[in-house]
Amino acid sequence: MMSKSVRRRLANSVALTLSTLAAGVGLFMLTWILGDVARKGIMAINWQFFTELPAPPGMEGGGLANAIVGTLLMTLVAALIAVPFGMLAGTYLAEFGRNPLGRTVRFLSDILVSAPSIVVGVFVYLVLVKPLQHFSGWAGACSLAIIMLPVVSRTTEEMLKLVPPEMREAALALGAPYWRMMAGVIYRAAGAGIFTGIMLAVARVAGETAPLLFTALNSPYWMQGMNEPMANLTVVLFNYAMSPYDDWHTLAWGAAFLITMAVLAVNILTRLMLASKRR
Amino acid sequence: MNQTNRKVWGDLLFRGLTALFAAGIAVIFFAMIVVLWQQSQPSIHKFGFSFLTNADWNPVLEKFGALIPIVGTLTSTALALLFAIPLSLGIALFLAELAPAWLRAPFGTAIELLAAIPSIVYGMWGLFVLSPLMADHVQPWLKAHFGFLPFFDGPCMGIGMLTAGLVLTLMIIPFIASVTRDIFLMVPQSLKEAAYGMGGTTWEVVRDIMIPYGKKGIAGAVFLGMGRALGETMAVTFVIGNAYHLSWSIFAPGNSIASTLANEFTEADGVVYLSSLIELGLVLFLITFTVLGLAQLWLRRSQGVKK
Numbered sequence: 001m002m003s004k005s006v007r008r009r010l011a012n013s014v015a016l017t018l019s020t021l022a023a024g025v026g027l028f029m030l031t032w033i034l035g036d037v038a039r040k041g042i043m044a045i046n047w048q049f050f051t052e053l054p055a056p057p058g059m060e061g062g063g064l065a066n067a068i069v070g071t072l073l074m075t076l077v078a079a080l081i082a083v084p085f086g087m088l089a090g091t092y093l094a095e096f097g098r099n100p101l102g103r104t105v106r107f108l109s110d111i112l113v114s115a116p117s118i119v120v121g122v123f124v125y126l127v128l129v130k131p132l133q134h135f136s137g138w139a140g141a142c143s144l145a146i147i148m149l150p151v152v153s154r155t156t157e158e159m160l161k162l163v164p165p166e167m168r169e170a171a172l173a174l175g176a177p178y179w180r181m182m183a184g185v186i187y188r189a190a191g192a193g194i195f196t197g198i199m200l201a202v203a204r205v206a207g208e209t210a211p212l213l214f215t216a217l218n219s220p221y222w223m224q225g226m227n228e229p230m231a232n233l234t235v236v237l238f239n240y241a242m243s244p245y246d247d248w249h250t251l252a253w254g255a256a257f258l259i260t261m262a263v264l265a266v267n268i269l270t271r272l273m274l275a276s277k278r279r
Numbered sequence: 280m281n282q283t284n285r286k287v288w289g290d291l292l293f294r295g296l297t298a299l300f301a302a303g304i305a306v307i308f309f310a311m312i313v314v315l316w317q318q319s320q321p322s323i324h325k326f327g328f329s330f331l332t333n334a335d336w337n338p339v340l341e342k343f344g345a346l347i348p349i350v351g352t353l354t355s356t357a358l359a360l361l362f363a364i365p366l367s368l369g370i371a372l373f374l375a376e377l378a379p380a381w382l383r384a385p386f387g388t389a390i391e392l393l394a395a396i397p398s399i400v401y402g403m404w405g406l407f408v409l410s411p412l413m414a415d416h417v418q419p420w421l422k423a424h425f426g427f428l429p430f431f432d433g434p435c436m437g438i439g440m441l442t443a444g445l446v447l448t449l450m451i452i453p454f455i456a457s458v459t460r461d462i463f464l465m466v467p468q469s470l471k472e473a474a475y476g477m478g479g480t481t482w483e484v485v486r487d488i489m490i491p492y493g494k495k496g497i498a499g500a501v502f503l504g505m506g507r508a509l510g511e512t513m514a515v516t517f518v519i520g521n522a523y524h525l526s527w528s529i530f531a532p533g534n535s536i537a538s539t540l541a542n543e544f545t546e547a548d549g550v551v552y553l554s555s556l557i558e559l560g561l562v563l564f565l566i567t568f569t570v571l572g573l574a575q576l577w578l579r580r581s582q583g584v585k586k
Contacts, residue, residue: 012480019377022369026390026456029449033396033404040407089304092297105301108308111571114503115564116510118537122544122560123311126318146307153304177286179293207397210512210537214544234399238513241403249407256400267395271388 034260041257044250054220054236057245064255066222067231073223074137074216074232075206078144083198086149090156091182097157106157109150118210120146125214137223137230140216144205151204155197159190192277196270203266207259209234233259311564319558321550330558336523336539338547343555345562347523351440351533352563355515356508358444358529363451363504368497370452371459372485387460394453402517405446410437410518413445418530429527436520441529443519450514451504458500462493462581496581502574510567512537536563 048063055062093102093109124143129135163186171181187194217229218236233255240252322330326343333344374387414437421431466489474484490497520532521542536559547553 008480008483012482015482015485016377019369019372022366023373023378023386025366026370026393026452027386030389030393033401033449036404036408037400085300085303088297088300092294092301096294096298097301101298101302101305105304107572107575108305110575111568112304112308114506114510114567114571116512116537116567118510118512118540119311119315119560119564122540122557123314125544126314126557127310149304149307153301177293178290180289182293203395207399209397209399210541213541217545234397234513237399237403238516241406241517252403256403259397260400263395263397264392267392268388 034264037253037256037260040250040253041255041260044254045257049251049254053222054251055247057243057248060247062247062251064231064233064236064251066219067233067236067255068258069223070137070216070219070230070232071206071234073226074141074144074212074230075202077137077141077226078148078205079198079202081141081145082148082152082201085145086152087156087194089149090153091160093153093157094160095178095182106154109154112146112150113154116210117143117147117208118213121211121214124211129215134227135215135217135229137216137226137228140212140230140232141226143211143215144208147208147211148201148205151201152198155201156190156194159193159197160186162193163189192273196274199266199270203263207234207263209238213238312561315557315561315564319554319561322554322558325551326555330555331562334525338543338549338552341549341551343551345536345555345559347525348534348536348539348559349562350525351519352509352535352537352566354440354529354533355443355447355519355535356505358441359447359451359508360501360505362445362448363455363508364501366448367452367455367459367500367504370456371463374456374460375463375489376481376485387457390453390456392453393449394457397513398450398511399513399517401446401450402514405442405514405518406438409445410442413437413442422530430529432528433526433530435530436532438518438520439528439530439532440519443515443533443535444529446514446518447508447511450511451507454507455500455504458503458578459493459497462496462500463489465496465581466492493581495577499574499577499579499581502570502577506567506571506574509570510537510563512541516541536560 048061049065050063050068051065052061052063053066054064089105089109093106096102097106120143124139124146128139128142167185167189168181171185172178176184212232212235216232216235218239219229219231221231223230237252237255237259240248240255243249322343326333330343330345331349332346333342334346335342335344336347337343370390374383374390378386414435418431418435418437418441422435425431470488470492471484474488479487515535516538519535519538521534521538522532523534524531526533540556540560540563544553544556547556
């Protein structure tokens with residue numbers, strides 16, 4: 001029969017070991033996935049990958065140049081829509097949001113941040129694709145913008161709230177109107193934080209697939225304009241990975257490598273930037 | 280107009296403008312529900328409530344029921360939570376209490392980076408790396424040892440509910456773990472010290488002080504992960520198998536709402552087919568809305584404790 005103290009210490013070591021083990025599993029999975037993506041993806045990365053159009057199945061070579069351009073363009077347009085929209089909404093939440101409207105919008109934003117992105121795709125299909133009868137880069141950019149919007153507005157709110165009240169008081173005491181205080185003082189003080197949030201939101205939508213499936217669709221050609229179906233890395237990755245051709249699988253790993261590295265680079269750089277700012 | 284007047288108007292304009300855009304977010308949210316509801320009318324009209332309980336999904340006969348995708352969504356999410364909750368609690372505990380100070384920040388970042396990897400990359404990895412592993416090693420082993428249970432029946436194909444659940448596990452761990460860590464860190468130092476002072480072991484302090492203190496927040500974190508898992512599309516679409524039949528076995532392929540949409544939406548011809556898919560989208564949106572709403576409620580209450 002074990003004494004009570006031995007049993008307690010045993011329970012303690014078991015629990016702590018399991019906890020450390022769980023942490024080890026987490027780290028192991030991260031390196032496993034990133035390792036596979038890097039190992040298999042780097043083989044597909046060459047000059048052609050960035051400069052050529054996709055080749056038909058069975059043909060050697062070919063690249064994803066059009067998809068890279070499409071993803072960059074749609075992400076940029078999405079940011080151009082979502083950043084001003086989200087920043088103004090976030091400003092309201094931070095500055096005037098202690099009322100029912102503010103509380104409702106805050107709650108709905110928090111839900112939209114985690115809402116299924118495929119439903120956003122369905123929504124944009126019904127609003128922008130079905131009535132106009134064609135898939136388009138605009139529709140793709142709009143669904144990405146809807147996904148970015150709540151992220152931008154919530155980060156803007158958080159960052160504005162971190163600005164010390166003394167700065168507001170100083171500006172207002174000088175007789176500045178509220179909007180001048182915001183534009184000239186508060187946005188500048190919160191600028192780095194808001195920028196970080198925007199970059200993280202951009203990184204997130206750049207890797208989104210589901211909302212593009214029925215909006216931007218895909219295209220094997222060079223861009224014909226924002227009004228046409230538009231090639232993009234993630235949907236190409238999806239189609240190629242699901243195809244039976246080995247060449248296409250290799251290209252899909254290349255696309256996965258490119259997207260993952262870009263997203264991780266943005267994540268790590270913004271974190272480093274924030275950390276150095278805090279010091 | 281004098282200067283004071285101009286100032287008042289400028290401020291009103293500023294406030295009005297920001298309010299407009301804030302309201303815009305709410306408008307988008309409600310527009311989503313209204314549009315999905317309107318466009319699913321043909322299906323709602325034709326099938327009524329039996330849409331939710333019917334297991335037929337037959338585009339040729341235009342008979343549609345959502346039971347299989349709904350069950351698939353719930354099963355894959357339940358499996359994910361089953362694995363993710365203990366793992367995430369372990370990771371959160373490690374980050375908040377056990378890890379040496381120099382390790383906490385980089386390790387926390389590493390776990391959060393799991394959330395940054397795009398979901399399609401998880402899906403692809405699941406299909407090409409995890410599925411073969413499941414088919415060749417994990418599933419045969421489970422079958423050999425627990426094959427008498429109906430859950431581990433059927434051929435070991437690799438793709439199916441279990442693999443989908445495992446991929447989802449990886450994707451929701453960072454959300455549950457990082458929120459839970461923050462909640463553990465909110466437990467007042469004095470409470471913990473008092474417990475340690477009475478001779479409690481680390482595990483006892485966690486079990487009797489930290490978990491009860493943060494239980495609302497932890498519930499919120501779990502629901503947040505659950506909301507993510509329910510609506511996750513690409514990762515699941517790759518590995519769930521895309522098959523319409525119900526089975527007790529977690530080796531069997533199935534479908535989730537999101538994977539059905541991803542696979543069939545662009546191919547849907549016919550008004551009823553398309554509107555059934557839209558109704559599926561509406562069902563998914565309402566389920567995640569409920570789950571994420573509860574998550575926010577609990578997370579907010581647990582933050583209220585802090586102040």
